[in-house]
Amino acid sequence: MRAGIAMLVAGYVLSQFYRAFLPVMTPVLQTDLGATPDGLGRASGLWFLTFAAMQIPVGWALDYIGPRRTAGWLLGLGAGGGAVLFAMASAPWQISASMVLMGIGCSPVLMGTYFIIAKSFSPRVFGTLAGAVIGVGSIGNIAGSLPMAWAVETFGWRETMWGLAAVTFLVAAFILFLVTDPARPENHAEQKGSLLTLLAMPALWALFPLMFVNYAPSAGLRGLWAGPYLSDVFGMDANGIGLVTLAMGIAMIIGNFAYGPLDRVFGTRKWVIFTGNLLSAACVLGLWAFPASGVWTATLLISAAGLFGASFPLIMAHGRAFFPAHLTGRGVTLMNLFGIGGVGLFQFTSGWVYESAQVAGDPVAAYRALFLFFGLPVLVGTLLYLFSRDRLD
Numbered sequence: 001m002r003a004g005i006a007m008l009v010a011g012y013v014l015s016q017f018y019r020a021f022l023p024v025m026t027p028v029l030q031t032d033l034g035a036t037p038d039g040l041g042r043a044s045g046l047w048f049l050t051f052a053a054m055q056i057p058v059g060w061a062l063d064y065i066g067p068r069r070t071a072g073w074l075l076g077l078g079a080g081g082g083a084v085l086f087a088m089a090s091a092p093w094q095i096s097a098s099m100v101l102m103g104i105g106c107s108p109v110l111m112g113t114y115f116i117i118a119k120s121f122s123p124r125v126f127g128t129l130a131g132a133v134i135g136v137g138s139i140g141n142i143a144g145s146l147p148m149a150w151a152v153e154t155f156g157w158r159e160t161m162w163g164l165a166a167v168t169f170l171v172a173a174f175i176l177f178l179v180t181d182p183a184r185p186e187n188h189a190e191q192k193g194s195l196l197t198l199l200a201m202p203a204l205w206a207l208f209p210l211m212f213v214n215y216a217p218s219a220g221l222r223g224l225w226a227g228p229y230l231s232d233v234f235g236m237d238a239n240g241i242g243l244v245t246l247a248m249g250i251a252m253i254i255g256n257f258a259y260g261p262l263d264r265v266f267g268t269r270k271w272v273i274f275t276g277n278l279l280s281a282a283c284v285l286g287l288w289a290f291p292a293s294g295v296w297t298a299t300l301l302i303s304a305a306g307l308f309g310a311s312f313p314l315i316m317a318h319g320r321a322f323f324p325a326h327l328t329g330r331g332v333t334l335m336n337l338f339g340i341g342g343v344g345l346f347q348f349t350s351g352w353v354y355e356s357a358q359v360a361g362d363p364v365a366a367y368r369a370l371f372l373f374f375g376l377p378v379l380v381g382t383l384l385y386l387f388s389r390d391r392l393d
Contacts, residue, residue, distance in 0.1 A: 011106075014106065014140055025148070028152060028157050037351075048345075054103070063329035063330060068180070084161075085101060087158045131256045131310075197324070210382060216377070217284045218280075247303045250303075260313060285379070320335075354367075
């Protein structure tokens with residue numbers, strides 16, 4: 001089991017990388033393929049939207065097929081194939097197509113890990129273990145910043161993507177060989193329920209809005225807009241952008257590890273999540289209020305948004321406390337559908353926000369609109385979360 005979980009976490013490292021590596025490649029993709037920041041924003045959004053749409057079949061597959069084959073085959077064919085297409089791209093539309101394939105391939109690895117944890121460990125430690133998985137997996141987030149910028153500069157972006165394709169195929173093969181599916185109860189086939197069963201549970205309704213918006217600012221900044229913002233407003237190059245996004249990536253890792261045990265430390269999940277997301281909204285709205293106040297201020301606010309916005313695993317644990325045991329796979333993927341679907345929708349539409357808010361001679365105006373676009377919904381989702389019911393078991 002340990003070796004299998006380790007391989008799934010390795011797959012999640014790749015998932016974190018593939019969702020976050022585009023910002024440092026923006027300059028070279030603009031030069032070589034004629035890609036634009038808003039076009040890359042939509043390509044990144046397609047990764048998240050595809051990933052989110054896949055949660056429905058993935059949830060069914062986890063409950064009925066198991067995480068081994070679901071994660072192994074999809075990661076290899078989807079993410080590995082997407083990396084190959086990216087390496088061979090000659091036009092911006094192929095970048096978008098490769099991101100769709102990567103979204104398909106990455107869709108089951110985290111939820112496959114959560115499925116095994118939910119079936120094999122006490123519910124009280126789910127949040128801690130879920131946070132640890134994301135914390136370790138966020139190495140991929142870091143790899144997509146300064147190390148990726150170095151690799152692109154040293155080896156070339158096509159060669160780097162070929163290497164990533166090979167690594168992805170290898171990890172997928174190890175998942176197929178090493179993951180052990182949890183045993184099913186004898187009456188598994190007789191147990192009834194579906195996504196509609198979960199959607200009909202009032203205890204989950206106040207969680208869905210916050211889940212929808214919680215991760216959107218961190219993913220949007222780290223995975224897409226930090227690069228153009230730092231370049232256009234402060235004139236930073238790829239290495240400078242890599243350093244700032246590296247700082248944000250480290251802050252996100254710290255946040256994931258920190259959030260996990262806080263529910264047991266304070267005896268509450270609800271108020272830990274509420275406080276953290278309120279601070280996250282404050283940081284993003286701080287960027288809206290002071291977008292050009294200096295590189296250090298921008299770096300601090302971007303990193304703090306990543307730190308306080310890392311409550312995804314604890315919100316997942318809050319929802320997990322209400323799932324029927326036989327709907328675990330569909331439960332975790334339903335929550336993930338809201339979380340990643342929100343990211344995808346925000347990223348896909350953020351390009352239009354950027355375009356419509358542009359002012360000639362004022363590079364700050366469009367980014368102010370973007371920060372408000374990301375920050376205000378988090379504030380609203382946090383306030384709606386006040387109606388949720390706290391639960392630890």
